[in-house]
Amino acid sequence: MSSIVANNQGVRVEVSVFVYLDKDHPDKDVWVAYCPELDLVGSDYGEEAAKKSFEIVMKDYLDYTLEQGTLEEDLLSHGWHRSQDGRIVEPSYLSMVEAGKLDSVVSKDSYSKYSVPMPL
Numbered sequence: 001m002s003s004i005v006a007n008n009q010g011v012r013v014e015v016s017v018f019v020y021l022d023k024d025h026p027d028k029d030v031w032v033a034y035c036p037e038l039d040l041v042g043s044d045y046g047e048e049a050a051k052k053s054f055e056i057v058m059k060d061y062l063d064y065t066l067e068q069g070t071l072e073e074d075l076l077s078h079g080w081h082r083s084q085d086g087r088i089v090e091p092s093y094l095s096m097v098e099a100g101k102l103d104s105v106v107s108k109d110s111y112s113k114y115s116v117p118m119p120l
Contacts, residue, residue: 002037002090002115004080006071011062015090017054018102019047020111036101037090038078051114 005012015035022032022043033042033054040061042054065071072088079091079099096102105111 004071004075004088005086006066011066013058013062014115015058016113016115017051018105018111018113019050020105020108021047022108034105036096036105037080038075039101 002015004015015037017033017035019031019033022030025032025043029045030043031045031047031050033050034040035054035058038058038061040054040057042050042052042057044050044053062071065074072082075088079095080088081091083089093102
């Protein structure tokens with residue numbers, strides 16, 4: 001389960017990321033790391049490089065939204081919700097499918113999904 005916890009000890013993030021080779025990209029052979037729960041993308045010319053790119057994008061996203069005080073607002077606008085124990089948890093996959101957020105992934109020949117834990 002994906003989650004983002006922000007408190008006085010820092011931020012703990014765990015999100016799902018889909019990685020695939022984007023053969024439709026103009027440069028060909030570009031790997032994409034896409035997090036539909038946040039609509040964030042990293043890309044590069046290798047699978048591991050795309051994952052690293054995503055981690056940089058994720059860190060920049062968190063730095064900016066925390067600095068601006070807009071993290072919770074932005075998460076809620078992406079369909080996240082606050083659980084009873086205070087965590088902010090991701091939208092369901094069904095809701096992301098219905099919103100078309102997984103179209104770019106499921107249309108590919110193959111993809112892998114991994115979890116990105118990030119203590120910040």
